[in-house]
Amino acid sequence: MIDVEIRQRIGDFQLDVGFSGHGGITALFGPSGSGKSSIIKVIAGLTRLRAGRVVLDGSVLAEGGGRHTPPHRRRIGVVFQEARLFPHLSVRNNLRYGRLFTPRGEGRIAEAPVIDTLGIGHLLDRHPATLSGGEQQRVAIGRALLASPRLLLMDEPLASLDTARRLEILPLIETLRDEFGIPIVYVSHAVEEVARLAAKVVVLEAGRVAREGAPADVFRVAADRFEVVSVVEGRLGKPNDAFQLTPVETPAGIVWLTGIIRPEGRTAHVLVRAIDVALATRRPESVSIRTVLAGTIAGVPEGPGPSVTIDVTLDGGGRLAASLTRASVAELELMPGRRVFALVKSVALDERPV
């Protein structure tokens, strides 16, 4: 578990944050310039902490005005935005670099499964300059992991990659999270990545913590500032191979994802944009939309505009935002406590980043 408190100026920027992460992925989320990368540098020890403290699993790594454990003694791995592979070493030696410095008996992460998971076995004899951006970033992740860090920091590891490469790496990070059990602090400004990966989100604005909590709560509250997005959690069901669809089973109903997504039984977070949700007061029939979720209206905000974002409490506890026109709200007499069925176009449910 990681405990961070930073109260200092870095450059012409005042950081004033405190948060903690408990296993799994803790996401630092916010627009660029909100202080995410500065926090990562302080945790890694690359920037000296002047006021505050960084505590990892009970040991104080840095304390304002005093203790400063240098980066190489922290055993905190970092995956930077750019891969930062050593250009003079082969991929194999890049991967083994950290192992040279891992204390005896602490090298709990084995080479083979990491290489396997990341799919970089065929690259071992190549040099970094000959790899694609996605390949480089996969090697960088493997290199950080193989030093068996106590904590892994990932500073927008997908930011420099195109969408196709992102799609290739995102599931790998999920697998790492589940298989290797290393706590991760993940920096990103992409809602999709954070919602999909994180157990906890810390939203940063101008060097301060604006909100923190589970992705589903954080992003619903964030509606005014970011795009209105809900996160629905469920379990992956058995894919339908013939139609290339994968069900996500939630208490409120089944969400259909396009594409085959495995493994069955894994918990999945699904992003739903409020503008992709329609509401019906009876369970609809004869519609093309396949995903229908049952719930109860939690709130209808007052306001002057033509449209309104309605909060629906899904059966079983999830929340879903639906963007409707005021005309529809009046016509259907939507009010808090009313049973509704939310219709979601399945194309909007793809779990991948937009």
Add this chain to the structure above:
Amino acid sequence: MPDLSPDAWIAIALSFKVAAMATLWGVPVSTVLALILARGRFPGKALFDGIIHLPLVLPPVVTGYVLLLLLGRKGPLGAFLDQHFGIVFAFRWTGAVVAAVVMSLPIIVRAIRLSIEAVDARLEQASGTLGAGPVSTFFLVTLPLSLPGVLVGATLGFAKALGEFGATITFVSNIPGETRTIASAIYTASQSPEGDGEALLLSVIAAGIGLAALIASEIIARWFRRTSS
């Protein structure tokens, strides 16, 4: 075409010996100095930089004279080394090595420093986060990546050491077989009426060696540029 005298051949051999030793000592020392200048941040850095480069702008005689004052048998450092370690530099070929090191230092430091500065400091940070301390990071990342500069510096330094004259002759004089290098031999030959031929021949040889070293360093630099891109 006049033949070279045995003394001239001895001078050439001695020059190579002195230059080789000077390079051997000069490169590690220069690497440390270059690292300090490239990555260090401390008050008085400009002065430190200036002192290292001083031999480049001083009359070489002055550098040789300073060495003589410091490292001569009666000099503060020379007396100490003589009494405690039995090391004497004055009027020995080892003194010629010292003079050559001091004179070639600015050139070697400059080449290595530029190379170290070109190494992406973010790679060194990455090395740190993987558990490598500053010393390991230097030997595993910084040094291998600045190797072209080290090799170029070594070749240029070797060429400079081979041709060093002013500081050498002032510090260790011009003793045949001990401190008479190519440059001193050319000077000696040019001072005697029948020595013109030998002086010219030795000059051509000196120029040839220097040119070869410059070409070698350029080839090394080009080769590294090609393999690293």
